[in-house]
Structures are given as C-alpha cells and as structure tokens.
Amino acid sequence: MNIPKSSLENFATAQADGSATLSTPPAACRLLPTHVGMGAFLLSEVAFFSTLITTYIVFLRQTKGSNPSPATVFHLPLVLTATGCLVASSATVHFAARAFRNGNRAGFLGWWGLTIVLGATFIACTAKEWSDLIGRWGLTISRNLFGSTYFTLVGFHATHVTVGLMILSIFWVLALRKRLDNSSHVGVEIVSWYWHFVDSVWIVVFSLVYLIGR
Amino acid sequence: MYVLMAIFFLVVAGCEALAIRWQLIKPGNDFLNPDTFNKFFTMHGTTMVFFMGMPILIGIANYVVPLQLGAHDMAFPRVNAFGFWTTLFGGCLAYFSFFVPGGPPAVGWFAYAPLTETTFSPKSGVDFWALGLLVSGVGTIAAGVNFVATILTMRCPGMTLTKLPFFCWTMLWTSLQILVAIPPLTAALIMVEFDRVLGAQFFNPQNGGSAYLWQHLFWFFGHPEVYILILPAFGMITEVVPVFSRKVLFGYEFMAAATMGIVFISMGVWAHHMFAAGMSRTLDMYFAAASLLVSIPTGIKFFNWLATMYGGRLWMASPMLFAVGFLAMFVLGGLTGIMLASAPFDLQVSDSYFVVGHFHWVLIGGTVFGVFAGIHYWFPKVTGRMLSERLAKWQFWLLLIGFILTFGPMHVSGLLGMPRRIFTYQADRPWQLWNQLSSLGAMIQAPSYLLFVINIGWSLRYGRPAGDDPWDAWTLEWATTSPPPSYNFSETPTVRSRRPLWDVKHPDDPDWKYE
Numbered sequence: 212m213n214i215p216k217s218s219l220e221n222f223a224t225a226q227a228d229g230s231a232t233l234s235t236p237p238a239a240c241r242l243l244p245t246h247v248g249m250g251a252f253l254l255s256e257v258a259f260f261s262t263l264i265t266t267y268i269v270f271l272r273q274t275k276g277s278n279p280s281p282a283t284v285f286h287l288p289l290v291l292t293a294t295g296c297l298v299a300s301s302a303t304v305h306f307a308a309r310a311f312r313n314g315n316r317a318g319f320l321g322w323w324g325l326t327i328v329l330g331a332t333f334i335a336c337t338a339k340e341w342s343d344l345i346g347r348w349g350l351t352i353s354r355n356l357f358g359s360t361y362f363t364l365v366g367f368h369a370t371h372v373t374v375g376l377m378i379l380s381i382f383w384v385l386a387l388r389k390r391l392d393n394s395s396h397v398g399v400e401i402v403s404w405y406w407h408f409v410d411s412v413w414i415v416v417f418s419l420v421y422l423i424g425r
Numbered sequence: 426m427y428v429l430m431a432i433f434f435l436v437v438a439g440c441e442a443l444a445i446r447w448q449l450i451k452p453g454n455d456f457l458n459p460d461t462f463n464k465f466f467t468m469h470g471t472t473m474v475f476f477m478g479m480p481i482l483i484g485i486a487n488y489v490v491p492l493q494l495g496a497h498d499m500a501f502p503r504v505n506a507f508g509f510w511t512t513l514f515g516g517c518l519a520y521f522s523f524f525v526p527g528g529p530p531a532v533g534w535f536a537y538a539p540l541t542e543t544t545f546s547p548k549s550g551v552d553f554w555a556l557g558l559l560v561s562g563v564g565t566i567a568a569g570v571n572f573v574a575t576i577l578t579m580r581c582p583g584m585t586l587t588k589l590p591f592f593c594w595t596m597l598w599t600s601l602q603i604l605v606a607i608p609p610l611t612a613a614l615i616m617v618e619f620d621r622v623l624g625a626q627f628f629n630p631q632n633g634g635s636a637y638l639w640q641h642l643f644w645f646f647g648h649p650e651v652y653i654l655i656l657p658a659f660g661m662i663t664e665v666v667p668v669f670s671r672k673v674l675f676g677y678e679f680m681a682a683a684t685m686g687i688v689f690i691s692m693g694v695w696a697h698h699m700f701a702a703g704m705s706r707t708l709d710m711y712f713a714a715a716s717l718l719v720s721i722p723t724g725i726k727f728f729n730w731l732a733t734m735y736g737g738r739l740w741m742a743s744p745m746l747f748a749v750g751f752l753a754m755f756v757l758g759g760l761t762g763i764m765l766a767s768a769p770f771d772l773q774v775s776d777s778y779f780v781v782g783h784f785h786w787v788l789i790g791g792t793v794f795g796v797f798a799g800i801h802y803w804f805p806k807v808t809g810r811m812l813s814e815r816l817a818k819w820q821f822w823l824l825l826i827g828f829i830l831t832f833g834p835m836h837v838s839g840l841l842g843m844p845r846r847i848f849t850y851q852a853d854r855p856w857q858l859w860n861q862l863s864s865l866g867a868m869i870q871a872p873s874y875l876l877f878v879i880n881i882g883w884s885l886r887y888g889r890p891a892g893d894d895p896w897d898a899w900t901l902e903w904a905t906t907s908p909p910p911s912y913n914f915s916e917t918p919t920v921r922s923r924r925p926l927w928d929v930k931h932p933d934d935p936d937w938k939y940e
C-alpha cells in the first residue's frame with residue numbers, strides 16, 4: 212500500500228534531532244485503556260446506584276411506616292447468609308485473579324469457580340426472599356412505596372450480580388477449555404474489579420435497607 | 426456519522442421550532458392546536474439536547490481527539506460504534522412516538538411528574554420518549570467511557586497531561602461529567618417507566634410518591650447537561666482563538682483549572698432551576714450562591730480568550746468569525762444566567778420567556794457558534810477541501826442577526842410577564858410586537874442553517890483543495906494528510922510542547938525551551 216507522504220515525516224526528524232533528553236512517556240500510558248475504561252464505566256455505575264440509594268433514603272419514612280413494614284417482613288438470617296456469601300466472594304475473586312497472574316491455572320479455576328458458587332447462592336437467597344415477600348406478605352412493586360423502592364434498588368443490584376455471574380461463568384468455561392492466555396489477565400482483572408464494585412454496593416444497600424431501614 | 430445524524434435531527438427539530446414560532450406570531454392564532462403545540466415544544470427541546478447537541482459534539486470529538494493525541498483511533502472503536510447506534514436507535518424510538526395513538530408526549534423536555542404518570546399521560550407517547558432517552562443515554566455513557574480511556578492512555582510519547590491540546594482537556598472533563606450526570610437520569614427514567622408500566626409509586630403524590638423528587642433528579646442531570654453541551658464548545662473556541670490570533674493561548678494553566686472548577690461547581694447547583702418549587706430559604710441561598718460561583722471560572726476563561734486575542738494579528742477567517750461571535754454572544758447569556766441565579770429575581774421571571782431567552786442565548790450563542798467555529802476549522806482536515814468562505818460569511822451574519830432578533834425580544838416579553846409554553850395569548854397583552862420580532866428572527870435564522878448544509882454539500886464537490894495545514898496551525902491533527910489515512914499517522918509522533926507543529930516550523934525558537 213502506498214502511504215501518503217505528509218509533513219509528518221519532516222516532523223519526526225525535526226522533533227528527534229538535538230533532543231537526547233526526550234521526556235519519558237507519561238505514567239498514565241502504562242495503565243491499559245481497558246483498565247481506565249472499566250474505571251470510567253464503574254464511575255457511571257456509582258452515579259446510577261447513588262441515585263437509587265438516594266431515592267430509597269428520601270422515602271425512608273414512608274417505608275418504615277408502611278404496611279407490611281420492613282421490620283415484619285425481613286428475615287435477617289437469610290439476608291445475612293447472602294451478605295456473607297457476597298463478601299466472601301470478593302475475597303475468592305481476588306485470590307483467583309492472583310492465581311491467574313501467577314500462571315496457576317488450577318488455583319484460578321478453583322477460586323473463580325468458588326466465586327461463582329457464592330454469587331449463585333446470593334442470588335438464590337434473594338430469590339427465596341422475594342418469593343416470601345410476594346407470596347407471603349403480598350409486597351409487590353406496586354403495593355406501596357416500600358415495594359417500589361425496595362424492589363427497584365435490590366432488583367438492580369441483583370441484576371448486576373446476575374450479569375457478573377454470566378461473565379464469570381464465561382471466563383471459567385474459557386479457562387477450562389484452555390482458551391485464556393497471558394493476555395487475558397486484563398480481562399480477569401477488570402471482571403474482578405466489577406465484582407468488587409457489586410459487592411461494595413451491596414454493603415451499602417444492606418446497611419441501608421436491612422439495618423437502618425427497618 | 427454522528428455529525429450527519431445530528432444535522433438530520435437539527436433540521437427536524439428546527440422545523441418544529443419554526444412551527445412554534447409561526448403559531449406565536451399573532452394573538453389567537455390557530456396554526457397549531459394547543460395539544461400539538463405542547464408536543465412540538467417537547468420534541469423540539471428533547472431533540473435539540475439529546476439527538477442534536479450531544480451527538481454533534483461527540484461526533485466531532487470522536488474524529489478530532491485521536492488526531493490531536495497522535496493516536497491511530499479511539500481506544501475502543503467498537504464501543505464507539507455501539508455508542509453511535511444506540512444513540513441513533515434512541516432517537517428513532519423517541520420519534521416513533523409520532524406514529525403511536527396519542528402521538529408524541531406533551532410534557533416538556535423536563536417532563537415534570539406527575540404529568541408523566543399514566544393518570545395524566547395515558548397514551549404511550551411518554552413511554553417512547555422515556556425509552557428513547559434511556560437508550561441514547563446508554564450510548565452517551567459509552568462515548569464518555571471511550572473518551573476518558575482514550576485521552577488518558579492513548580496520548581503519543583511526550584504528551585503529558587499538561588501538554589494536552591485544550592480541546593482534549595475539555596473533552597476529558599465533559600466525559601467525566603457525562604459519567605456522573607447521565608446515569609441519574611437513566612435511573613430516574615427507569616423509575617418513571619416502573620411507575621407507568623409496573624404500577625410503582627415513585628412520582629405519584631397520591632400514594633406518597635414525590636413529584637419533587639423527579640425535579641431534583643432531573644435537574645441533577647439537567648444542569649450538568651448544559652455544561653456537557655458547552656464545555657466542548659469552549660474547547661473548540663480555545664483551539665481556534667490562538668491560531669487565528671497568531672499567539673500562544675494566554676494562561677493555559679488557568680484555563681485548565683477553570684474547566685475543572687466549572688465541572689465541580691456545576692455538579693452542586695442544580696436546584697437553581699427549582700427556586701419556584703418552594704424549597705427552604707437555606708437551600709435557596711445555597712443554590713443561588715453556588716450558581717453565582719460558576720461565573721468566576723467562566724469569567725477567567727472569557728478574559729483569557731480576550732487576552733489571547735489582545736495584541737495578536739487577528740485573521741478573520743470563518744472559524745474565527747464564529748469564535749468572535751461566540752465571545753460576544755455568550756457573555757451576554759452568562760449575564761442573564763447570573764440574573765436568574767439570584768433567587769428573588771428568578772422568582773419573578775421563572776417559567777417566563779426570560780428563561781427561554783436565557784438558555785437559547787447560551788445554547789446558540791455558545792454551543793452552536795462554538796460548534797460552527799469547530800466545524801469550519803476542521804472541515805478542511807476531514808474532507809481535504811475548504812468550505813466556501815463567502816457562504817460561511819453569509820451564514821454567520823444571517824445567524825447572528827436572526828439569533829439576536831429571535832431571542833433578544835424573548836427577554837423583553839418575559840419581563841413583560843409572558844409565561845413560557847403558552848400556545849397563544851390575547852391581543853390586549855403587550856406581547857405581540859416582541860413575538861413578531863422573535864418569529865421574524867426565526868425566519869432569518871432558518872436560511873442560515875440551510876446555507877450551512879448547502880455549503881457542506883457544495884464544498885465537498887467543488888471546494889478548494891485544502892492541503893495538510895491550511896490554517897498554519899500547531900496541533901498534531903494538522904501534521905497528517907487531509908483527509909487523514911484510516912490509521913491517522915504513518916509514524917507515531919513525539920511531542921515536546923503544547924504546540925508541536927510550531928516547534929517543527931520554527932526549529933530556531935521552539936516552544937519547549939519556554940514551557
């Protein structure tokens with residue numbers, strides 16, 4: 212192919228001569244675009260959840276006084292199990308990412324798989340909770356503001372967990388089939404970032420909905 | 426692509442605006458019926474902000490940012506395509522509301538609850554509107570992610586953040602603002618849809634929901650949004666002014682800091698749109714004071730532009746013409762902004778034509794003039810051909826005169842008590858003259874946009890070949906060919922100062938000796 216000639220050629224030479232002390236590439240260059248992109252995306256997710264959380268707080272008074280009330284319907288042992296799973300899964304995903312960096316495939320598969328199991332348990336707990344709320348207490352999204360805010364906030368969080376689970380599973384299957392190589396570490400890292408994020412959101416949601424909001 | 430889409434929607438929304446102005450030309454007119462009138466101003470506002478304003482800025486930036494950085498493309502070309510198609514799809518969704526029973530929504534661009542609840546808007550127009558904005562918002566966020574990643578990691582060797590071309594700097598901060606401001610709108614729109622489709626109660630005051638919450642959420646998005654629309658224009662002006670004054674940008678560091686200042690302050694001023702909603706006095710005072718603060722960094726920018734021009738050899742080619750138009754007009758819009766930010770004054774004119782005058786003044790006098798400056802500046806790079814200067818001058822003067830004539834009188838009719846969003850008025854009110862002037866102004870503006878489209882079409886075919894660097898400019902995009910090859914640069918450039926091309930052209934007196 213014929214590369215168009217441009218002033219750039221003189222440009223390169225002009226910049227090069229007499230300049231042994233060319234400044235080193237900016238530090239940020241060493242962060243890969245994917246990392247920064249994920250960071251930026253997570254920032255937008257923070258803004259999104261902050262909005263839902265703020266809304267929950269705004270209606271907290273109505274929520275506490277609602278019928279059925281949060282104090283009646285929440286079953287703490289269940290929620291605590293779920294929370295425990297999710298927090299633990301943050302640790303396991305961290306170990307998995309480290310195993311990947313060290314080239315320890317078995318360790319990666321194990322820790323990563325455990326993360327998936329823990330995440331799935333969390334979703335199962337949520338499903339159980341929701342079926343109680345709806346079936347036993349008749350609390351639906353349209354019943355009152357408690358229902359509206361609760362299902363929206365917890366629902367969006369659960370959706371994020373579910374999406375995370377799907378991505379985790381895809382990576383796990385790829386690793387099982389030996390389709391991941393060294394260059395995949397960026398992917399593994401950003402998925403683990405995402406998972407940590409989902410976990411942190413849950414800690415806030417948990418404190419607000421089940422501790423403060425009862 | 427983005428830019429073409431934006432121009433298409435510009436024409437659509439422009440026609441809506443013309444219809445609105447035609448209706449208001451005389452008292453008791455019946456060109457549009459009240460309902461259609463409401464639908465038109467809703468779609469006009471929505472389109473101009475979401476399907477014209479943001480896409481045109483994002484589109485230009487998508488093209489220019491990698492070139493200025495010395496990169497071969499954006500960081501994530503596929504995310505880029507995703508952003509474009511979702512935005513376009515969002516636009517189509519919103520416009521699909523014209524074809525459903527009940528037609529488009531009639532709720533205004535800020536769509537206050539409970540007007541959007543099913544009780545008041547039973548037909549599906551609002552749903553399409555909300556989904557359209559939601560989807561296009563996702564596209565905008567994708568673009569924001571892409572810009573941040575590109576600007577932070579794809580800079581060519583030597584280009585530290587302090588040597589960033591100024592347009593890239595403003596795009597970086599615009600993107601951060603996109604990332605923080607658009608998701609709350611997304612969340613709020615989801616709540617609207619949950620209310621409408623699933624029977625949730627968020628914005629339904631009858632069941633304890635809060636219409637007031639919607640106002641807060643909307644303006645938490647809405648105010649930063651106006652800065653999303655203006656910051657890239659600031660960036661374009663900051664590229665154009667030095668080149669056409671033949672001087673270095675005055676006070677780069679101050680300009681950079683002012684951009685950050687604007688972004689941070691403007692996150693905390695949203696409720697100046699809500700003085701009339703009955704907040705507490707403390708809140709009123711806080712939001713008024715915070716809004717007035719924005720004028721400090723904006724003022725810094727303004728004086729730096731003037732100082733850059735001062736003593737320079739001004740070259741009044743079309744990009745500079747629009748830039749100077751921007752400077753002259755935008756400052757006036759800033760002044761009416763400051764007036765509105767004083768809560769007591771605002772209470773008198775809120776929801777009057779004064780507000781309509783204010784925001785069109787900043788959006789057209791600011792964003793549109795800025796974008797025209799940018800397009801006239803970069804068109805030769807993108808296409809390899811010059812735009813016709815003669816048509817551009819006609820376009821500029823028609824736009825300037827038409828614009829002043831349209832929106833100037835709105836301030837007066839607003840002060841005379843004309844509320845916004847009325848579809849007609851009685852003859853015994855003192856508003857007719859001012860409305861006629863506004864409508865006349867709109868008729869003058871319209872051909873100016875037409876000339877712009879014609880100029881583009883004509884110049885694509887018959888325009889003078891531009892050469893690589895028609896403006897004798899200094900940033901990297903002018904170092905490659907016009908139009909640039911698909912990989913932008915055949916060799917990754919290395920820079921040592923803010924004006925790499927100056928260094929090349931003046932090896933005896935390069936900038937890096939001073940910076």
Ligand code: HEM
Nearest residue numbers: 651655697698716720759762763765766775776784787788
């Ligand atoms: C010194 C800077 C500015 C200040 C202090 C300011 C202040 C205000 C205030 C207080 C209002 C609310 C008026 C009301 O509804 O009663 C307002 C409305 C508005 N401003 Fe500004 N403004 C400034 C600059 C800008 C800029 C740069 C833009 C956009 C490029 C802009 C766009 C708008 C829009 C779109 C509205 C109307 C929204 C609506 O009600 O539909 N403003 N401004």
Ligand SMILES: [Cu+2]
Nearest residue numbers: 648651697698
């Ligand atoms: Cu504002």
